[in-house]
Amino acid sequence: MVRVLRSCIQSILKLVNSVIGMAGLAMILYSAWMIRVWQREMGDLPFGHDSDDYPPPWFIYTFLGLGAVFCVVTCLGHVAAETANGCCLYLYMVFVVLLLMLEAALTVDVFVNQDWEKDFPKDPSGSFDQFKNFIRSNYEMCKWVGLFLVSVQGLSLLLAMILKALGPHQYYDSDDEYTPDRVPLLKNAPPQYVVVDPGYAHGNETWNRVSGKVN
Incomplete structure (x- = not known):
């Protein structure tokens, strides 16, 4: 406005x-x-x-x-x-x-x-x-x-x-207007952890064993 x-x-x-x-x-x-x-x-x-x-x-x-x-x-x-x-x-x-x-x-x-x-x-x-x-x-x-x-x-x-x-103009990109305030820099970003369901991991191990026997 x-x-x-x-x-x-x-x-x-x-x-x-x-x-x-x-x-x-x-x-x-x-x-x-x-x-x-x-x-x-x-x-x-x-x-x-x-x-x-x-x-x-x-x-x-x-x-x-x-x-x-x-x-x-x-x-x-x-x-x-x-x-x-x-x-x-x-x-x-x-x-x-x-x-x-x-x-x-x-x-x-x-x-x-x-x-x-x-x-x-x-x-x-x-x-x-x-x-x-x-x-x-x-x-x-x-x-x-x-x-x-x-x-x-x-x-x-x-x-x-x-x-x-x-006041003077303030130029912003339309898609990234507030991105600097929300997203930290990549080098300062904390490590990302992935949580895996134990049941899903056990199912993958069983599938791998069955596939080895068939082969």
């Missing part, structure tokens, strides 16, 4: 964890598009092209870094779900908790601080303003997408905790 439950939780954790990976891939693709736009406008890649006139496009860096972190967390989650290793599960849970804390801090800053835009530096690429305007124009959709992503992360954290409580 525990083995079946563990397998089900592993499969669900892999499925839920894949959603985080898809979100990371989407962020990386969006970052690649922003890099392409920057290169078309500036004639050069944004990396290593910092000056006083054109400060670094921090929004592109941040989005690309978050996408890479999401993909790394997804890979770690798949390894932890497959092996049910305690160290991998602990590391995975730490990364998910850090992501949740970061998202919670950003959410509180946006909703509590009225001048939250001043906390971020100016983005020369204009991508931050475009992203902000897109969220404002599609607030309901973005709100549900954000809640869904946070719920997925919370569910993956809960599944990882349950899988850690169940």
